[in-house]
Amino acid sequence: MRKTIVLLLGVIGAVLIWFTSVSAYRVFSVDWQLPQTPLQQSAEYRLVLITQELETPFWDKVAAAAREEAAKHGAMLAVWGSYNNDSDEFLKKLEIAIHSRMDGIIVQGLDTDTFKELVKYKAASYGIPVITVGSDVPDSLRRTYVGSDHFRAGRMIARQLVEDMGPEGTVILVRDSGNAHYQEQRLNGIRSVLESYPGIELRYAETQGTREQVIAAMQDLMNRSPDVQAFIAANANLTAAMVQEIGRRSRVQPYHIYSFDDSPDMLTLLRDGLIDGIIEQSPEAMGRISISLMIDWLKGEKLPLDSGGYHTEIRLRKAVDAP
Amino acid sequence: MNRIQYKILSLTGIVLFIMAAIWMTLTYYSRQTQEQYNEILQRYLRMNEVTGASQQTITDLNNYLIRPTQEHLGQLEGSMERLRQAKYDVYALRNGDNDFDLTSYTNLIDSLLDAANRALMFQSQTATEDSNEAFNEATRISRSISDMTLTLLDTELKTYDRFYRGIIERSTELNRLGIWLLLTITFLLLIFAYWFALSITRPVQKLTQAAKELSRGHFDRKIEVSSNDEIAFLAKMFERMRVNINNLITEIQQKAQLEHELQQSKLLLQESRYRSLQSQIHPHFLFNTLDTLSKKAYLEGAEETSDLLASVAGLLRYSLRRMDRSVTLYEEVRVLRQYMDIQTARFADRLRFVEEIDESCLYVEIPGLTLQPIVENAVIHAVEPMEDGGTITFRVANDGDRIRVEIEDNGPGIPADKIAQILKGSAQETEGHTTGIGIGNVVQRLRLFYGQEDVIDIESGPGSGTKVVLRLPRWRRYETDDQRTDRG
Structure with missing residues (x-):
């Protein structure tokens, strides 16, 4: 009896002491200091990548490659920007970047006066080198351009079109009203090819970027030109709405539809055979090369940069290639 | 010789020690927590200070540009100095996570100060349009600073999120520890107090039992108390007393025995003496008569009778003597x-x-x-x-x-x-x-x-x-x- 009681008390005591010590350990085994992420001494350069279209697959790839490259060189890279081509927000970010005195700015070119002014005067007055990426603004005194040769891309599309459609027909070029440099380049490229085919008639459609406007513009255009045989979207953002509208009116397959950029929904359309060809760009190469050029320039290893730009690879991807 | 006192003192000492240890630990703990809270708050306050100072600078700059008095200039300079100070303070908050943003942040402050100075310069050169331009820039920068403050605070929250949650968890755990501690100490003290009381009362009980035995007259049971305090001493003395009493009683009993034996032998002696006195009535007469009878028998030739008579006389004489x-x-x-x-x-x-x-x-x-x-x-x-x-x-x-x-x-x-x-x-x-x-x-x-x-x-x-x-x-x-x- 006595033994049982002693045993019982011992067990109770041990349990209590165990729980108390576990609890005490939990309470007192904490670090009293705020967790400090150590400073990286090697972060020589603070670079920023600014785009108008954050979190789109294309720019995500650019940013990822840029980050990787920056980490390789021990530079810090921030990715800023606006969503859905909000150019005011985009310009504000650019201005903040300039005021924050970044060591280098890599920016998606925006063909407006404010952009040019910021790059030409503001950035220059703070001595910040600017590299445009993806789309160019040649008269903004940017150091260089890294991205696709949009003129050549236009030519490739046009050649493919002629190959698919033949030397006669009506082609509608859908462009947005932003007058972006790269869009002009693409159109110029297309025109430069189609000029030599008198049988091909080019018509232009200009819309704002939103879905409803694209659809309205398409309706209008197709009403006026029922004999159209091919569509070329100068800007990838327009393609999905365009294809949808065409699909509502008739079967899509007979039309020759081309676009630029390779976003996942674009690839889906391509796989479904709804569009006939797209131009694939190399976002990873853009991110990588822009960063490495910037760092080379900052180190003074590569002076001057080729102001004509560094063109990354482009490929035409046809519907028949699609897996 | 003050074992019981020592026991009580040690019990009190242990209780006091435990209390003091808990109190000190908790005090230390709460002080650390407070310092931690201060540090965290400091970070936020410093960042907020930048926003406040930059806005103040803009307001003062605006005031000065509208009415360039010496007083306004003084205010402007004061707020610019405050902004500069805030910049240094906030620069000390750098860590790996906010290094980039914080550098941008401090650069923004520099840009703001530059823009403000530029506005002042143009003002002094009466180039009003440029001055306004610079002021607008300063305003935009100030807005950016506010935005960036929010970004920084957000980063801060993300960086220390786990840490803050840790603090909350810890305070919950502290409450739990309090309960466990209370239970454990109560339990241990009860056990200890019971054991302690037993160590005092058990010898007393033994002693009481022994005293009861003695009072019943059982002097032959050994008193054993196996503690090491005053009670044991008492028991030892008691035991010695018992042994002494026991010895005395044995002695008395022996004496009584001897007394009794003596008494008995005296009684026997008296009895024999009494009997011999009874038969001593006329011993000499009897002896002389027997001797005479013996001689007479001898003279008369009855030698056997004479011998017999002599034997009787000798026997009688011997038995009396x-x-x-x-x-x-x-x-x-x-x-x-x-x-x-x-x-x-x-x-x-x-x-x-x-x-x-x-x-x-x-x-x-x-x-x-x-x-x-x-x-x-x-x-x-x-x-x-x-x-x-x-x-x-x-x-x-x-x-x-x-x-x-x-x-x-x-x-x-x-x-x-x-x-x-x-x-x-x-x-x-x-x-x-x-x-x-x-x-x-x-x-x-x-x-x-x-x-x-x-x-x-x-x-x-x-x-x-x-x-x-x-x-x-x-x-x-x-x-x-x-x-x-x-x-x-």
């Missing part, structure tokens, strides 16, 4: 022979007396009139009632450190209960004895004389005779003090 003093076995044997002469004359052929005596043993001391009553007893019980008479054998032999004296008859024997009665000394039958001394008296006197119980033994069985064995020590253990003179 030798009661209260020791004699040698030799004298006893001589008197026994005289007695046997008389008895032989009486019983003639019916009584056969055999002697086997080792003469070297006759020096030993023996109480007077020891053998005669035993032999007489044998004559009375084994010879007298028998028609054919009986044989009495008397032996004295050396038996190691003792002298063995045997008186054996071939009579009908004595029953066992009678023998036990005789040996206990309670048999009182004096009738028919010449000297008035019974065998019970003999047994008592022999035991008192030698101070030994086994000095006499009786072996007997129904129909197989009786054998009285005396085993006399060669030397007496102590001398009796009554060396009386002969009153013959």
Whole structure:
């Protein structure tokens, strides 16, 4: 009896002491200091990548490659920007970047006066080198351009079109009203090819970027030109709405539809055979090369940069290639 | 000698120590927590300070540009200085996570200060449009600073999110610890206090038990208290007292025993003396008469009668004289022979007396009139009632450190209960004895004389005779003090 009681008390005591010590350990085994992420001494350069279209697959790839490259060189890279081509927000970010005195700015070119002014005067007055990426603004005194040769891309599309459609027909070029440099380049490229085919008639459609406007513009255009045989979207953002509208009116397959950029929904359309060809760009190469050029320039290893730009690879991807 | 006091003090000390330890730990803990909170708050306040200072700068700049007074200039300079200070403060908050943003942040502040200075410069050059331009830029920068403050605070929250959650978890855990601690300490103190109380009360209980035993008169149980405090000391003293009392009681009992024995021997002595006095009525007359009768018988030629008369006279004289003093076995044997002469004359052929005596043993001391009553007893019980008479054998032999004296008859024997009665000394039958001394008296006197119980033994069985064995020590253990003179 006595033994049982002693045993019982011992067990109770041990349990209590165990729980108390576990609890005490939990309470007192904490670090009293705020967790400090150590400073990286090697972060020589603070670079920023600014785009108008954050979190789109294309720019995500650019940013990822840029980050990787920056980490390789021990530079810090921030990715800023606006969503859905909000150019005011985009310009504000650019201005903040300039005021924050970044060591280098890599920016998606925006063909407006404010952009040019910021790059030409503001950035220059703070001595910040600017590299445009993806789309160019040649008269903004940017150091260089890294991205696709949009003129050549236009030519490739046009050649493919002629190959698919033949030397006669009506082609509608859908462009947005932003007058972006790269869009002009693409159109110029297309025109430069189609000029030599008198049988091909080019018509232009200009819309704002939103879905409803694209659809309205398409309706209008197709009403006026029922004999159209091919569509070329100068800007990838327009393609999905365009294809949808065409699909509502008739079967899509007979039309020759081309676009630029390779976003996942674009690839889906391509796989479904709804569009006939797209131009694939190399976002990873853009991110990588822009960063490495910037760092080379900052180190003074590569002076001057080729102001004509560094063109990354482009490929035409046809519907028949699609897996 | 202050073990109990020491125990109480140590209990108090342990309790105090535990309390103090808990108190100190908790105090330390709460101070650390407070410092931590301060540090966190400091970070946020510093970042907020930048926003405040930059906005203040813009307001002051605006005021000055509208009305360029010295007072406004002073205010502007003050707020710019404050902004600069805030910049340094906030710069100290750099860590790996916010390094980039914070550098941008401080650069923004520099840009703001530059823009403000530029506005001032253009103002002084009365280039109002440029000045306004610079002011607008400063305003935009200030807005960016506010935005970035939010970004930084957000980063801060993300960076330390786990840490803050840790703090909350810890405070919950602290509450739990409090409960556990309370339970554990209560439990331990209860156990300890119980054990402690037991260590004091158990010896007291033992002592109480022992005292009860003593009061009931059980002085022979040992008092044992196995603690190491004052109670144990008390118990030791108590035990010593018990032993002393026990010894005293034993001594008293022994004394009483001695007293009793003395009393008994005195009583026996008085009884024999009384009996001898009874038969002393006219001893000299009787002796002289017997002597005269003996001489007369001799003269008349009856020599046998004369010898018989002389024996009777000797026996009577001896029995009156030798009661209260020791004699040698030799004298006893001589008197026994005289007695046997008389008895032989009486019983003639019916009584056969055999002697086997080792003469070297006759020096030993023996109480007077020891053998005669035993032999007489044998004559009375084994010879007298028998028609054919009986044989009495008397032996004295050396038996190691003792002298063995045997008186054996071939009579009908004595029953066992009678023998036990005789040996206990309670048999009182004096009738028919010449000297008035019974065998019970003999047994008592022999035991008192030698101070030994086994000095006499009786072996007997129904129909197989009786054998009285005396085993006399060669030397007496102590001398009796009554060396009386002969009153013959």
